[in-house]
């Protein structure tokens with residue numbers, strides 16, 4: 001069997017090589033090779049060689065453990081800045097990726113709707129660290145993050161990010177009946193090109209709704225605190241956006257015609273087909289839980 005794209009091992013300067021399979025615009029970590037080097041390896045309790053944890057990934061993990069205190073808590077601005085400054089320094093290699101991977105070089109036309117793949121680096125009740133892999137033209141459709149703070153750091157590729165907040169955040173956690181339109185303010189609508197700064201969605205600004213559209217194959221690291229939980233009322237809703245000018249709903253007193261392009265109408269929709277994702281195992285460097293002694 002011939003597999004398009006084949007196997008590519010990105011080059012790292014330390015002791016690990018991550019191998020990612022690229023088949024029909026999907027990315028898949030399939031194996032991990034540990035090169036024997038004299039200095040840059042260590043062994044766990046079971047004498048397995050484990051990858052060295054990049055400093056920035058460990059700092060990010062420790063920062064998340066300190067800052068995310070569970071449902072109902074929102075990080076302080078100083079804490080948001082702290083996480084952003086760590087994320088701004090992050091490189092693809094810190095999570096075992098490289099721009100040399102075939103997945104990120106793919107230029108062939110995509111057949112049908114390309115599927116998004118994701119991998120979870122770490123998840124607990126307070127936060128989750130995930131990477132999403134989007135082939136070119138793939139979309140993570142417009143969705144919300146009720147009561148959650150979201151940090152998104154584009155590691156590789158070019159991506160269009162669109163985000164909205166509700167104009168009237170009252171009852172923003174309530175589900176809307178289908179076909180009902182609700183006014184939202186456009187917060188971001190631009191193309192991000194890695195390496196670039198982190199974008200943040202805040203739970204207190206009314207909605208924190210976003211959409212990712214890959215222009216080239218992309219990898220984006222998402223930190224979400226707290227994670228989605230249906231049981232705790234943090235389920236994901238999906239939306240379709242309409243231009244402000246498309247509907248008149250007596251809002252013109254609030255929004256002038258000139259400001260119209262800064263707003264949109266959001267319609268809650270059923271879970272779209274292109275929201276389905278494939279999950280792969282994370283085989284990159286694993287941040288370490290270091291409990292304080294005594």
Ligand SMILES: [Fe+2]
Nearest residue numbers: 143145150210
């Ligand atoms: Fe999201």
